[in-house]
Amino acid sequence: MTDLWGKIEPLLARVERPSRYVDHEWNAVANSAADYRVALMYPDTYEVGMANQALQILAERVRALDGCAVERVYVPWPDMASAMRAADVPLFTLESCMPLAECDLIGITLAYELTYTNICEALDLARIPLHAERRRDTDPLVIGGGPCAHNPEPVAPFFDAILIGDGEEALPEIVAAHRAARIGGLNRAELLRSLAGIEGVYVPALYAPDESGALVARGGAPARVRRRILRDLDSMRSPVCPVVPYADVVHDRVTIEVLRGCSRGCRFCQAGMVYRPVRERRADSVVRDALASLACTGYEEVSLTSLSTADHSQLEDILRRLSRRLEGTAVAVSVPSLRVDSFTLAIARLLGEGRKSGLTFAPEAGSQRLRDAINKNITEEELLTTVRSAFEAGWRRVKLYFMIGLPTETDEDVAAIGALVARVHAAARESTPPPERGGIRIGVSVSTFVPKAHTPFQWEGQIPPSEVKRRQHILREAMPHRGVDLSWHDADVSFLEAVLARGDRSVAAAIEAAWGEGAVFDAWTEHFSLARWRVAFERTGLDPEQRASEPFAFDTPLPWAHIDSGISESFLRAESDLARKGVTTPDCTFDACTGCGVCGACDADVVVQAEGGRRG
Amino acid sequence: MAEGFRLRVRFQKVGRLRYLSHLELIRACERAVRRSGLPYAVSQGFTPRMRASFGPALPVGTAGEREYLDLLLTRFIPVDEALAALSRASAPDLSSRQCGYVSSKEPSLAAALTIATYDVRMERRAPQEEVEQAVRLLLDTGTMRVEHKGKPKVFDLSQTLPKEPEIVSDADATTIRMAVRMGDAGSLRPDAFVGAALGLNIRTLVTRTGLFSEDAEGWHEPL
Numbered sequence: 001m002t003d004l005w006g007k008i009e010p011l012l013a014r015v016e017r018p019s020r021y022v023d024h025e026w027n028a029v030a031n032s033a034a035d036y037r038v039a040l041m042y043p044d045t046y047e048v049g050m051a052n053q054a055l056q057i058l059a060e061r062v063r064a065l066d067g068c069a070v071e072r073v074y075v076p077w078p079d080m081a082s083a084m085r086a087a088d089v090p091l092f093t094l095e096s097c098m099p100l101a102e103c104d105l106i107g108i109t110l111a112y113e114l115t116y117t118n119i120c121e122a123l124d125l126a127r128i129p130l131h132a133e134r135r136r137d138t139d140p141l142v143i144g145g146g147p148c149a150h151n152p153e154p155v156a157p158f159f160d161a162i163l164i165g166d167g168e169e170a171l172p173e174i175v176a177a178h179r180a181a182r183i184g185g186l187n188r189a190e191l192l193r194s195l196a197g198i199e200g201v202y203v204p205a206l207y208a209p210d211e212s213g214a215l216v217a218r219g220g221a222p223a224r225v226r227r228r229i230l231r232d233l234d235s236m237r238s239p240v241c242p243v244v245p246y247a248d249v250v251h252d253r254v255t256i257e258v259l260r261g262c263s264r265g266c267r268f269c270q271a272g273m274v275y276r277p278v279r280e281r282r283a284d285s286v287v288r289d290a291l292a293s294l295a296c297t298g299y300e301e302v303s304l305t306s307l308s309t310a311d312h313s314q315l316e317d318i319l320r321r322l323s324r325r326l327e328g329t330a331v332a333v334s335v336p337s338l339r340v341d342s343f344t345l346a347i348a349r350l351l352g353e354g355r356k357s358g359l360t361f362a363p364e365a366g367s368q369r370l371r372d373a374i375n376k377n378i379t380e381e382e383l384l385t386t387v388r389s390a391f392e393a394g395w396r397r398v399k400l401y402f403m404i405g406l407p408t409e410t411d412e413d414v415a416a417i418g419a420l421v422a423r424v425h426a427a428a429r430e431s432t433p434p435p436e437r438g439g440i441r442i443g444v445s446v447s448t449f450v451p452k453a454h455t456p457f458q459w460e461g462q463i464p465p466s467e468v469k470r471r472q473h474i475l476r477e478a479m480p481h482r483g484v485d486l487s488w489h490d491a492d493v494s495f496l497e498a499v500l501a502r503g504d505r506s507v508a509a510a511i512e513a514a515w516g517e518g519a520v521f522d523a524w525t526e527h528f529s530l531a532r533w534r535v536a537f538e539r540t541g542l543d544p545e546q547r548a549s550e551p552f553a554f555d556t557p558l559p560w561a562h563i564d565s566g567i568s569e570s571f572l573r574a575e576s577d578l579a580r581k582g583v584t585t586p587d588c589t590f591d592a593c594t595g596c597g598v599c600g601a602c603d604a605d606v607v608v609q610a611e612g613g614r615r616g
Numbered sequence: 617m618a619e620g621f622r623l624r625v626r627f628q629k630v631g632r633l634r635y636l637s638h639l640e641l642i643r644a645c646e647r648a649v650r651r652s653g654l655p656y657a658v659s660q661g662f663t664p665r666m667r668a669s670f671g672p673a674l675p676v677g678t679a680g681e682r683e684y685l686d687l688l689l690t691r692f693i694p695v696d697e698a699l700a701a702l703s704r705a706s707a708p709d710l711s712s713r714q715c716g717y718v719s720s721k722e723p724s725l726a727a728a729l730t731i732a733t734y735d736v737r738m739e740r741r742a743p744q745e746e747v748e749q750a751v752r753l754l755l756d757t758g759t760m761r762v763e764h765k766g767k768p769k770v771f772d773l774s775q776t777l778p779k780e781p782e783i784v785s786d787a788d789a790t791t792i793r794m795a796v797r798m799g800d801a802g803s804l805r806p807d808a809f810v811g812a813a814l815g816l817n818i819r820t821l822v823t824r825t826g827l828f829s830e831d832a833e834g835w836h837e838p839l
Contacts, residue, residue: 005632010819012635012677013677013819017637018635018676018677019636019637019640019676022632022633022635023632024631024632024633024707024709025707026647026648026651026707244644244647246633246636246640246641246644248639248640248643294650295651295653296651297647297651298646298647298648298649298650298651298705299647299650300646300647300650300666328658329650329658330658330659330664330666331650
């Protein structure tokens with residue numbers, strides 16, 4: 001393999017943040033003896049990509065395979081990309097500093113729609129044909145996966161295969177199939193057919209549209225690709241020795257996944273549908289892996305991550321044991337956004353013992369009517385009680401997430417967000433001693449609803465950007481100013497997210513054209529330009545307004561109809577009806593089965609660790 | 617620093633890790649301390665932190681062969697043990713080389729260290745006499761103006777350069793060895809000096825080779 005360091009180092013004096021490109025971090029392992037190399041790419045900068053837990057998990061799985069090495073790859077910032085093009089240096093991996101094109105398999109995580117142009121940029125810098133159909137037998141296998149894979153069509157032409165669902169078991173199977181294909185002398189087409197036989201693997205080349213527009217399988221590929229599910233999450237250790245970056249990356253801490261899946265059933269939430277069923281890890285495993293990982297990394301914080309950490313049936317036990325073991329070390333234990341109905345005073349106290357990190361709650365909507373329509377299943381009183389607990393336990397800031405543009409939303413619902421924030425602020429004041437009240441901050445972050453595949457709202461359209469701006473104005477007017485930091489997502493960004501999230505295969509041409517117009521790092525405010533995308537849409541004949549805002553009819557095939565998340569369509573339709581009626585659906589980990597269908601379809605089960613189950 | 621055992625650590629920042637920024641270096645060293653298992657002291661307050669302090673910052677791209685940090689320990693650990701623990705927990709390019717306890721009454725590293733020595737290595741071998749002449753010419757002007765973040769700064773060279781720069785060449789490249797006195801008003805970057813003497817487009821690799829405090833008797837290494 002080629003070592004490119006001698007060509008890269010001379011470029012570093014002239015680029016921003018050179019530590020992104022130098023490797024040699026703690027726990028980074030270059031394995032020169034391997035005969036099979038898997039490059040794992042997050043299609044954004046090093047600082048964003050290093051935070052990705054899925055890639056850390058997959059790296060561990062690949063490293064455990066005989067003769068396999070893992071290489072990390074991120075997308076160079078435009079200054080570095082220009083320097084590389086000028087110096088004729090191809091995209092390189094970090095561990096071995098080798099050309100990406102010399103790897104055997106490239107796994108690209110599809111975590112966010114606005115990274116799609118970066119995939120074009122990375123493959124171009126790597127000198128790998130962007131279109132899977134143009135790749136030769138000697139080119140690496142390019143595999144996608146991650147949350148956005150649940151609607152793979154907008155990027156389908158760029159991938160040889162896309163994994164739907166959990167990768168812990170599937171990625172080693174893909175590697176094994178690729179190695180076997182080499183030994184057996186299979187050509188690329190034969191290799192792709194063999195990959196299509198792996199549970200959860202979608203090979204776009206084997207699906208073509210019929211006259212109705214629905215994608216039809218050929219070459220023995222399954223008619224619908226069923227999502228892959230890791231049945232026993234607790235059988236896998238959390239990555240204990242991840243690479244510790246030097247650069248200031250986002251989420252720079254130990255992350256321990258305490259559970260996967262969430263069945264609270266929020267009707268807008270894709271993750272809440274496509275990661276079912278809920279699978280908790282045992283408290284013993286969580287504590288063991290957290291302490292081992294802190295020792296191996298030297299991090300100053302450990303985060304207990306999941307879609308809904310406070311729902312873990314043993315969370316108090318986990319926090320008690322961690323806080324005892326970490327006493328006096330200034331190491332903080334943190335949790336991502338919390339459900340207000342499972343956040344207890346005990347949890348508040350336990351989290352507050354070490355260094356206090358932020359507390360985040362997501363009421364999502366301002367009025368009870370709308371919270372019921374989206375099945376958020378929390379009441380205002382629960383939110384206020386929780387805020388009081390947090391401020392009594394010593395917190396002085398909380399962050400609240402809301403969404404506008406949800407189906408059935410009225411102007412009154414938008415204004416209700418401001419009123420709710422005002423009551424939260426008042427509750428915070430009441431629970432704070434007068435001399436400390438000046439320090440109270442309520443962070444309010446408001447995003448715009450983007451309809452997502454495999455959710456009860458998957459048929460909905462997005463409200464147009466002009467309407468988003470009008471509602472943002474209502475929100476601003478209704479929001480109290482004192483002690484409140486309000487931020488909202490750019491309407492144009494949310495619009496582009498909707499075009500891409502609801503896209504079919506024709507959108508791929510627009511992505512490629514936008515990249516051709518210079519679109520990269522669309523997720524970065526300083527690089528985002530809807531104008532470039534508009535040129536691309538025009539050139540490729542795509543109507544973005546229609547794509548983003550026109551509802552899908554129940555009787556036409558959805559762009560993701562060939563992807564089977566395990567959730568039955570009749571459940572999603574019933575949920576969509578209940579939303580219109582404002583009727584809520586409980587969580588099956590606290591109440592009875594709600595009939596979403598995933599356990600039967602995927603031969604999986606809810607796993608709750610505490611003997612008495614979860615307490616609602 | 618008080619109440620506890622003030623361990624001074626000499627370490628290096630070399631190889632590829634010369635590209636770390638000062639903040640990245642601090643974070644990396646603190647994480648190495650946590651991995652080492654040494655009983656580090658923690659500050660009081662809302663966001664408790666490890667009690668460690670560092671010598672003068674190195675710019676991104678500049679290596680350091682003899683850099684220092686002070687770490688407050690809650691228990692006495694024999695220096696060999698402390699050094700072994702830190703070495704095990706550090707990347708080779710950022711490894712600890714020497715440890716020793718210093719009195720809590722001594723001034724901080726940032727305050728005590730006023731002299732830095734540098735090797736500025738040019739990309740290739742240059743004729744000895746030409747380089748000497750160019751350096752001489754600049755020294756004879758007596759002052760040097762530098763723009764820093766849009767603000768002009770004037771350095772009195774006789775004050776800033778306590779020693780005459782030395783020019784040495786090996787088979788591949790010419791190196792200018794110089795000592796710079798660091799002041800409250802900022803320090804002269806050695807590559808800026810070499811650039812001003814020899815032309816601004818010259819590419820150099822800079823290594824800080826030593827850090828010293830100074831008094832009437834001369835220069836002293838902190839360990």
